[in-house]
Amino acid sequence: MIRKLIIANRAEIAVRLIRACREMGISPVAVYSEADASALHVRLADAAVCIGPAPAADSYLRIDRLIDAARQTGADAVHPGYGFLSENAEFAEAVQGADLTWVGPPPSAIRQMGSKTQARALMQQAGVPIVPGYQGWTDDATSTSNKALSAAAEAIGYPVLVKAAGGGGGRGMRIVSEAAELASAVTGARAEALAAFGDPALFLEKYIQHGRHIELQVFGDAHGDVVHLGERECSIQRRHQKVIEESPSPLLMAHPELRAAMGQAAVAAAAAVGYQNAGTIEFIVDPQALSFYFLEMNTRLQVEHPVTESVTGLDLVRLQLRVAAGEPLPFTQADVQLRGHALECRVYAEDPAQGYLPSVGKILLAGEPRGPGIRVDGGFATGDTVSPYYDALLAKVVASAVNRDDAIERMQAALAQTVYLGLTTNVLFLRAILAHPDFRAGSATTQFLEQQFGTWQPASVSPPPEVFIAAALADTLAARAGGAGLADHAGDPTGDPFSPWRQADGFRLGGR
Amino acid sequence: MEYHYEFAGQTTIVQVEPSADGYAVTVDGRTYQVKASSTRPGELDLALDGQSRCLVYVAADGASRWVAVAGGEAAGSAFVLTVPEAGRRSRHGPAGGHAALAAQMPGLVRQVLVAEGEAVARGQALVLLEAMKMEIRVTAPQAGRVQRVAVRAGQAVERGQVLVELAQAPDPPA
Numbered sequence: 001m002i003r004k005l006i007i008a009n010r011a012e013i014a015v016r017l018i019r020a021c022r023e024m025g026i027s028p029v030a031v032y033s034e035a036d037a038s039a040l041h042v043r044l045a046d047a048a049v050c051i052g053p054a055p056a057a058d059s060y061l062r063i064d065r066l067i068d069a070a071r072q073t074g075a076d077a078v079h080p081g082y083g084f085l086s087e088n089a090e091f092a093e094a095v096q097g098a099d100l101t102w103v104g105p106p107p108s109a110i111r112q113m114g115s116k117t118q119a120r121a122l123m124q125q126a127g128v129p130i131v132p133g134y135q136g137w138t139d140d141a142t143s144t145s146n147k148a149l150s151a152a153a154e155a156i157g158y159p160v161l162v163k164a165a166g167g168g169g170g171r172g173m174r175i176v177s178e179a180a181e182l183a184s185a186v187t188g189a190r191a192e193a194l195a196a197f198g199d200p201a202l203f204l205e206k207y208i209q210h211g212r213h214i215e216l217q218v219f220g221d222a223h224g225d226v227v228h229l230g231e232r233e234c235s236i237q238r239r240h241q242k243v244i245e246e247s248p249s250p251l252l253m254a255h256p257e258l259r260a261a262m263g264q265a266a267v268a269a270a271a272a273v274g275y276q277n278a279g280t281i282e283f284i285v286d287p288q289a290l291s292f293y294f295l296e297m298n299t300r301l302q303v304e305h306p307v308t309e310s311v312t313g314l315d316l317v318r319l320q321l322r323v324a325a326g327e328p329l330p331f332t333q334a335d336v337q338l339r340g341h342a343l344e345c346r347v348y349a350e351d352p353a354q355g356y357l358p359s360v361g362k363i364l365l366a367g368e369p370r371g372p373g374i375r376v377d378g379g380f381a382t383g384d385t386v387s388p389y390y391d392a393l394l395a396k397v398v399a400s401a402v403n404r405d406d407a408i409e410r411m412q413a414a415l416a417q418t419v420y421l422g423l424t425t426n427v428l429f430l431r432a433i434l435a436h437p438d439f440r441a442g443s444a445t446t447q448f449l450e451q452q453f454g455t456w457q458p459a460s461v462s463p464p465p466e467v468f469i470a471a472a473l474a475d476t477l478a479a480r481a482g483g484a485g486l487a488d489h490a491g492d493p494t495g496d497p498f499s500p501w502r503q504a505d506g507f508r509l510g511g512r
Numbered sequence: 513m514e515y516h517y518e519f520a521g522q523t524t525i526v527q528v529e530p531s532a533d534g535y536a537v538t539v540d541g542r543t544y545q546v547k548a549s550s551t552r553p554g555e556l557d558l559a560l561d562g563q564s565r566c567l568v569y570v571a572a573d574g575a576s577r578w579v580a581v582a583g584g585e586a587a588g589s590a591f592v593l594t595v596p597e598a599g600r601r602s603r604h605g606p607a608g609g610h611a612a613l614a615a616q617m618p619g620l621v622r623q624v625l626v627a628e629g630e631a632v633a634r635g636q637a638l639v640l641l642e643a644m645k646m647e648i649r650v651t652a653p654q655a656g657r658v659q660r661v662a663v664r665a666g667q668a669v670e671r672g673q674v675l676v677e678l679a680q681a682p683d684p685p686a
Contacts, residue, residue, distance in 0.1 A: 364571035364572070364573055364578055365554040365570070365571035367555060382553070382554070416582045416583060416587035416588055417567065419569045419582075420590075421569055421579075421580060422573065424590070425590075427588045428589060431587070458589070463519055463593070464581060465542070465560070466558055466566055467568070467579045467581060467586070467593070468524050468526045468539045469544060469558060469560070469568075470556050470570045471515070471570060471577040471579050472517075472526040472528045473528065473537070473548055474556070474572070474577070475513075476535075479513065479653065480648075480650075
């Protein structure tokens with residue numbers, strides 16, 4: 001069993017992993033860059049090791065320093081979280097080479113699935129449906145003529161998708177709707193792929209219009225068992241970045257036979273690379289034809305894993321740690337049941353009114369929703385600073401209920417209580433999506449946000465009287481406290497002299 | 513107490529007066545009976561006129577007041593109000609040259625630190641109250657002279673009960 005775990009990540013996922021460690025009696029060790037020296041994940045861990053300056057390339061992506069941190073602290077395992085080095089086979093090998101337990105899939109599986117072109121070929125062999133495509137020119141960055149490309153694109157049929165062979169997440173990806181746009185799309189995608197993944201290789205795929213992004217959570221153990229834990233629908237995407245995810249998929253709720261087929265295909269896909277631990281098979285689904293195609297496999301824990309946890313009742317991180325330690329999966333496919341409905345909203349520090357520009361700075365007050373069926377996986381607390389160096393994901397709000405409508409209603413209420421004063425967040429954007437009739441109907445496709453919210457701006461709302469009343473009451477109390485008599489009372493996390501609330505917990509401001 | 517807040521180029525005037533079981537707060541001429549409680553730092557539960565309840569989040573950053581409301585039309589919006597330069601200087605009551613300092617919660621007068629007729633500086637402690645096991649220091653909002661001391665040490669006081677009346681003088685030059 002794992003005793004001491006290096007958490008090779010930051011923010012909300014690091015906090016979530018630490019939580020699992022606490023439950024299991026594992027000692028969590030945080031790593032951090034200089035910009036994160038006082039971050040929440042550092043404060044919550046048993047020990048923390050600085051692994052370099054703020055830029056990720058000098059810290060969170062430094063394999064040598066992460067391995068050193070493990071040695072230095074006597075850790076016996078490494079969990080990479082998502083992003084950063086989570087799908088880096090060299091890192092997995094370095095961890096294993098240092099006699100540490102790697103909480104993730106075998107490096108060979110990461111490699112096979114990491115090359116999108118190799119993965120396509122493998123999936124084809126395994127009988128998993130793939131999107132019609134062309135990869136004859138994948139590894140050749142220069143010599144393929146535009147003529148050959150357009151011939152291939154014609155054969156597939158426009159629109160086509162130009163994709164990076166070396167990675168995902170929407171980078172190095174272009175949608176081309178007609179022949180005239182192909183050449184410039186290829187040039188742009190190649191440059192982006194090179195910058196993002198260090199690999200300019202591209203391939204072509206038929207672009208499924210009005211498709212639904214539905215992914216299957218899979219899990220394998222070291223004893224050859226692979227199961228799937230149902231699906232997540234992630235069609236609500238802005239520029240290929242997921243914004244809202246849910247389980248079960250509204251489409252598959254109406255077509256359970258499709259879920260069964262996709263589940264089987266997902267298990268076959270994972271088994272084809274000898275997969276172990278948590279992984280996700282992404283499919284694009286044509287909702288008219290009810291056909292599905294393999295897109296890619298993410299060989300790590302996903303951002304949106306909590307929705308699967310909510311509907312299956314399983315804790316994926318606990319499962320990851322157990323399976324990494326060699327334990328068999330404690331259930332079979334037949335035991336996996338989806339109950340109720342769960343939604344996840346990604347709360348970002350960004351300003352939809354300013355082209356979704358990241359909003360950085362100090363969080364004056366973090367207010368998180370609470371209540372039955374509400375879960376918040378957050379990485380920041382009051383007084384913390386959101387720096388410009390990393391992803392602007394503040395928290396994931398997950399709402400679960402007996403059915404989809406109730407879950408949406410619960411999410412709306414939860415988002416109203418998701419507050420990060422001091423920053424601008426996308427909460428109003430999320431609330432507007434949840435209120436849209438297409439979303440309510442469960443019919444949104446991957447084009448939904450672009451089509452319905454492409455020019456969306458938050459409505460300008462005048463402050464209601466409560467806003468002025470609250471400001472004046474807070475100012476009154478701050479003036480009364482005067483910074484003199486009560487300043488010595490501890491418990492003010494902000495150090496803000498304005499904060500009158502340090503006076504006492506549960507202090508009644510009104511009568512009673 | 514009177515406050516001025518700017519939002520989107522408009523100034524809103526807010527007056528706060530303690531009342532029998534909370535505050536009477538006037539926003540742009542309309543007065544609300546407000547009961548407020550707080551169970552978490554920065555979170556205020558407001559009840560307006562004994563009816564609508566809502567959860568409000570408040571934080572300050574210099575002259576900025578960040579406020580968000582958890583319900584109604586404005587749910588999910590964070591408003592940034594600005595305290596104008598002048599508003600920050602003169603936080604005195606509408607009565608002008610006269611201020612009555614009242615107890616903010618029921619408690620016990622532990623000590624009266626000033627006598628009638630005494631000149632006091634802005635921020636000077638006038639009365640020490642004890643309530644909910646905390647010492648609360650009632651300080652002079654402005655420089656002035658003590659006109660009346662309405663309580664004595666050891667006396668129990670109710671919320672809103674007047675403790676000291678001050679006649680205000682302009683701040684002495686620093």
